[in-house]
Amino acid sequence: MDLPAGGNASLEADASFDAALRVRQATMADLAIVVELRLALLREHSQNPIYRRLRPDAPARASRLFAAQLRCASEVIFLAEHDGATVGILRCVASAGLPLLFPARHGYISSVYVVPAARRHGVLRALFADAIGWCRERGLREARLHNAVENETANSVWEALGFQVVEHLRVCHLR
Numbered sequence: 017m018d019l020p021a022g023g024n025a026s027l028e029a030d031a032s033f034d035a036a037l038r039v040r041q042a043t044m045a046d047l048a049i050v051v052e053l054r055l056a057l058l059r060e061h062s063q064n065p066i067y068r069r070l071r072p073d074a075p076a077r078a079s080r081l082f083a084a085q086l087r088c089a090s091e092v093i094f095l096a097e098h099d100g101a102t103v104g105i106l107r108c109v110a111s112a113g114l115p116l117l118f119p120a121r122h123g124y125i126s127s128v129y130v131v132p133a134a135r136r137h138g139v140l141r142a143l144f145a146d147a148i149g150w151c152r153e154r155g156l157r158e159a160r161l162h163n164a165v166e167n168e169t170a171n172s173v174w175e176a177l178g179f180q181v182v183e184h185l186r187v188c189h190l191r
């Protein structure tokens with residue numbers, strides 16, 4: 017993977033990165049990389065009260081779970097590739113809303129991860145653009161997601177992409 021330098025990447029370097037970036041829908045043949053990227057995402061959240069509790073058999077569970085997700089017609093996993101290497105992932109599920117409220121369905125985004133060497137080059141923007149297209153094709157006019165509260169990067173990213181905070185998830189450990 018030939019990536020332009022991080023913070024000082026020139027516009028020219030970014031343009032050449034964009035030209036080599038491709039987003040596509042994952043298939044069952046991509047199961048191994050899907051497992052790898054989604055476990056890497058969990059490992060980056062080792063300080064979070066929920067996500068730090070990774071099970072020892074998580075890789076085996078992940079294979080079964082993500083294979084089922086790849087077979088499911090109401091969801092999609094997008095992969096971003098740069099020069100033949102997979103550099104990012106995003107999952108989107110056509111989800112039911114609360115029965116008494118509009119809209120009936122929305123696109124739920126999860127499992128968003130870009131490999132460290134490819135960050136700040138628009139990989140998430142590219143993945144998100146395809147996810148929006150996928151939602152629009154299904155008549156979904158709203159996207160939702162959760163992010164870890166202490167994840168300052170995620171907080172900035174989702175603000176930048178137009179998401180506002182509308183709820184807090186609270187956890188109480190019972191004795």
Ligand SMILES: CC(C)(COP(=O)(O)OP(=O)(O)OC[C@H]1O[C@@H](n2cnc3c(N)ncnc32)[C@H](O)[C@@H]1OP(=O)(O)O)[C@@H](O)C(=O)NCCC(=O)NCCS
Pocket residue numbers: 057060128129130131134135136137138139140141142162163164167168169170172173174176177
């Ligand atoms: C969050 C993450 C997916 C962003 O991916 P990325 O490809 O680097 O994001 P992009 O380059 O497309 O950035 C999109 C916008 O988000 C904002 N942004 C991205 N990274 C940022 C950072 N570190 N700090 C502040 N804002 C940031 C910027 O506004 C950026 O637009 P700009 O570059 O035009 O200014 C990536 O940092 C990552 O994988 N982090 C670890 C996993 C994680 O936290 N996942 C989120 C779970 S909800």
